[in-house]
Amino acid sequence: MSRRPLLNRRLDGHGTTIFAEMSALALTTGAINLGQGFPDTDGPEEIREAAVRALREGKGNQYPPGPGVPELRTAVAEHQRRFYGLTFDPDTEVLVTAGATEGIAASMLALLEPGDEVIAFEPFYDSYAASIALAGGVRVPLTLRAPDFRPDLDALRDAITPRTRLLLLNSPHNPTGMVPTREELTAIAHLAVEHDLLVVTDEVYEHLAFDGEHVPLVSLPGMRERTVSLSSAGKTFSYTGWKIGWVTGSAALVAAVRTAKQYLTFVSGGPLQYAVAEALRLPDAFFTGFREDLRAKRDLLTAGLTAAGFEVYRPQGTYFVTTDVAPLGAKDGIAFCRALPARAGVVAVPNAVFYDDREAGRTQVRFAFCKRPDVLTEAAGRLRAAFAG
Numbered sequence: 001m002s003r004r005p006l007l008n009r010r011l012d013g014h015g016t017t018i019f020a021e022m023s024a025l026a027l028t029t030g031a032i033n034l035g036q037g038f039p040d041t042d043g044p045e046e047i048r049e050a051a052v053r054a055l056r057e058g059k060g061n062q063y064p065p066g067p068g069v070p071e072l073r074t075a076v077a078e079h080q081r082r083f084y085g086l087t088f089d090p091d092t093e094v095l096v097t098a099g100a101t102e103g104i105a106a107s108m109l110a111l112l113e114p115g116d117e118v119i120a121f122e123p124f125y126d127s128y129a130a131s132i133a134l135a136g137g138v139r140v141p142l143t144l145r146a147p148d149f150r151p152d153l154d155a156l157r158d159a160i161t162p163r164t165r166l167l168l169l170n171s172p173h174n175p176t177g178m179v180p181t182r183e184e185l186t187a188i189a190h191l192a193v194e195h196d197l198l199v200v201t202d203e204v205y206e207h208l209a210f211d212g213e214h215v216p217l218v219s220l221p222g223m224r225e226r227t228v229s230l231s232s233a234g235k236t237f238s239y240t241g242w243k244i245g246w247v248t249g250s251a252a253l254v255a256a257v258r259t260a261k262q263y264l265t266f267v268s269g270g271p272l273q274y275a276v277a278e279a280l281r282l283p284d285a286f287f288t289g290f291r292e293d294l295r296a297k298r299d300l301l302t303a304g305l306t307a308a309g310f311e312v313y314r315p316q317g318t319y320f321v322t323t324d325v326a327p328l329g330a331k332d333g334i335a336f337c338r339a340l341p342a343r344a345g346v347v348a349v350p351n352a353v354f355y356d357d358r359e360a361g362r363t364q365v366r367f368a369f370c371k372r373p374d375v376l377t378e379a380a381g382r383l384r385a386a387f388a389g
Contacts, residue, residue: 010133017126018353022337031341032379034301034367035349037174037319040375043238044282051242051275060270066262068096068246068273075277076246083206084216092251095258098268099243100204100232101127104168106261107200107228107247108135116165121151123354123361125174125202132168140164141356146324146364147313149176153187160191166198169217172205175351175366176322177315179212186220193222198253200228204235204245207287210295211316218249225250228257233276235319236290238370242272294319294369297376301369304380308387310365319370322351326363328387333365344386346379 005012019036026033042048054060060069067073073090080086088094097103104127112118114136120128122141132139140159144151167188172179180188192199199217206214218227232245247257298314302321305312311324330336333350341347351364369376 010136011130014126014130014133018349019126022347022349025338025341026347029341029345029347031345031347032371032375032382033347034369034371034376034379035337035347037235037368037370038240039238039370040372041238044279044286047237047239047275047279047282050278051272054271054274059274060272062270064267064270064273066267067091067258068094068267069270069277071277072096072244072246072273072280075280076248079280080216080248084219086216086219086248088248089251093248093254095247095254095261096273097230097245097247097261098265099234100202100230100245102243102261102264103230103232103245103247103257104128104200104202105131105134106257106264107230108132108137110256110260111135111198111200111228111253112137112165115163117161117163118166118168119156119159119164120168121170121173122356123175123351123364124168125170126354128168128170129356137165138163139356143355143357143360144173144176144178145360146322149173149178149313149322151178151180151184151188153184153191156188157191160195160197164195164197166200167192168200168202170202171217172209172214172315172317174205174318175320175349175354176313177318177320179209179214179316181212182215185215185217189217189220189223192226196226198226198228199223201230203229203231205318206231207236207291208294208319209317210291210298214317225252228253233279236287237276237279239272242269242276244269244272244276297369297371297373300373301367301376301380304376304383305367308380308383310383310387320366320368323365323367324363325365330363333361333363336363337365345382 022035073094077090108131112135228249234240337350351361355361
């Protein structure tokens with residue numbers, strides 16, 4: 001047998017994800033899982049019933065159209081116009097994907113040539129690094145630093161080189177919960193135009209900006225023809241297992257992403273696409289109520305973590321809170337998280353795995369608050385008993 005390594009070298013270091021490791025720990029120890037970001041309750045009943053109805057009526061049970069069912073593409077275009085005043089042609093400027101994760105991978109594969117540099121804010125969601133690597137790109141991290149995790153725009157300007165092809169942004173930002181201001185985004189847009197860069201924006205938490213507002217980068221001057229925007233149904237409608245996402249952008253950009261996407265999953269989730277189309281048309285009260293429910297859960301968990309002795313960085317958005325465990329005497333977040341289920345009966349995720357600069361996040365730990373209030377209260381109590389006595 002050949003001695004050549006079996007795994008493509010581009011994926012070296014991208015083995016089992018931290019989410020899989022921590023979720024397995026939760027199962028084996030019976031700990032409360034505040035690590036992986038999935039809700040512990042389903043979303044709106046009428047949306048689940050819409051999926052059942054589609055299944056029974058034979059909608060999408062065979063291959064749906066490659067770009068996505070027309071009903072969902074139209075609903076996505078309507079959503080962009082309704083919330084942001086953005087106009088997209090559902091036939092040429094909207095693409096349905098197997099979650100935003102596939103959209104990110106397809107975007108990197110479509111838009112990058114080997115050696116192209118991609119600037120991304122770190123800590124970053126782990127699929128970013130893997131997707132850039134698969135495309136042969138070179139990731140250039142721009143570190144967001146505690147306590148406020150604001151982007152350093154001077155450092156961003158300095159990071160741009162003749163090899164820079166693309167900016168990969170996440171807003172609201174996972175895992176820090178930072179929501180870029182309109183002024184920060186305007187400055188980023190100016191740099192993109194000045195240096196003729198493409199931008200891919202991951203906006204899956206768009207309806208979970210608690211402090212400040214979510215401003216789509218594509219809405220700013222000069223960005224319409226250079227921005228690929230991604231979102232998904234999982235985070236907003238609490239059906240993360242459905243894996244229905246979408247891409248919006250100019251016809252030329254969407255066509256490029258579609259070319260790569262068709263060789264990944266081709267199509268997925270046909271009946272679920274019809275249900276998500278209905279979900280996107282839910283009244284404003286749903287989106288407001290969803291945000292306020294998560295805001296209350298954020299406040300519940302952050303108060304509990306503070307009482308347990310963690311340094312808490314209050315998130316402006318998403319459904320994660322980043323903490324620092326140094327005040328608890330810990331020196332390494334990864335070791336802390338591996339020991340936490342046995343010590344406190346709670347699972348969290350170490351932020352260091354989201355950094356290239358591991359030292360910047362060495363003692364940071366992320367908790368998810370997209371859980372029932374009683375679960376968050378129980379978790380906070382366990383942590384307080386373990387660390388505050």
